[in-house]
Amino acid sequence: MLVKVRAFAGFREILGKERELEAREGSTIADLLSELASNSPRFKESAFDNSGVLRDYVLLMWNKKKIDPCQDLSLEMHEGDELAIFPPVAGG
Amino acid sequence: MIEITEQDFSLDEIIKKAKRTDAGAVVTFLGTVRDDGIEMMELESFRESALQELESIRGEAVARFGLKSAEIVHRVGLLSVGDNIVAIVCSAAHRDEAFLGCRYIIEELKKRAPIWKKEIGENGERWVGRE
Numbered sequence: 493m494l495v496k497v498r499a500f501a502g503f504r505e506i507l508g509k510e511r512e513l514e515a516r517e518g519s520t521i522a523d524l525l526s527e528l529a530s531n532s533p534r535f536k537e538s539a540f541d542n543s544g545v546l547r548d549y550v551l552l553m554w555n556k557k558k559i560d561p562c563q564d565l566s567l568e569m570h571e572g573d574e575l576a577i578f579p580p581v582a583g584g
Numbered sequence: 585m586i587e588i589t590e591q592d593f594s595l596d597e598i599i600k601k602a603k604r605t606d607a608g609a610v611v612t613f614l615g616t617v618r619d620d621g622i623e624m625m626e627l628e629s630f631r632e633s634a635l636q637e638l639e640s641i642r643g644e645a646v647a648r649f650g651l652k653s654a655e656i657v658h659r660v661g662l663l664s665v666g667d668n669i670v671a672i673v674c675s676a677a678h679r680d681e682a683f684l685g686c687r688y689i690i691e692e693l694k695k696r697a698p699i700w701k702k703e704i705g706e707n708g709e710r711w712v713g714r715e
Binding site: 498504 | 628
């Protein structure tokens, strides 16, 4: 299945603005983040600490709704889902 | 009006939109690029999501403070020192509500709207808020 990844600010500079990824049926958000990390050492270093835990400044939106990285990484993704990855906001 | 735009805006035009015959107060907040030893500032948004969040914030401010109108315009793109970043214009029957509503909107915008800025100077670049 195809899922879309959108990245903003510093993560956009690493991952690109938008990409579609082929993911296995039943893949979770955690699986997708791991795949991104395995394909990009810069993303891995930027988004995960040395123990492989997602850093607390990594914010996620799944289909344009905020999700809690502490609880929701096990959510299964479906065809056409969109995951947005970004750092803490700083507008104004 | 709620806008995220690459173009500069006219505060006068936004004030015209905010004025109401039943409002005796119009409060404006204008955020500009401060010279912190930077040369440029790059602003980026998650546009659809930011517009949605700004709509929610405006709705909350109108309900909470009884605003007659609330206009929000935020720029994105490459800006120079002194350029406009954001305008918030609130009208209300009386000044207290207009001041409170305007303050509420800018504070919530800074906390919640998916918008980012990068400071660009001769010594390098830095995304604000990452530390």
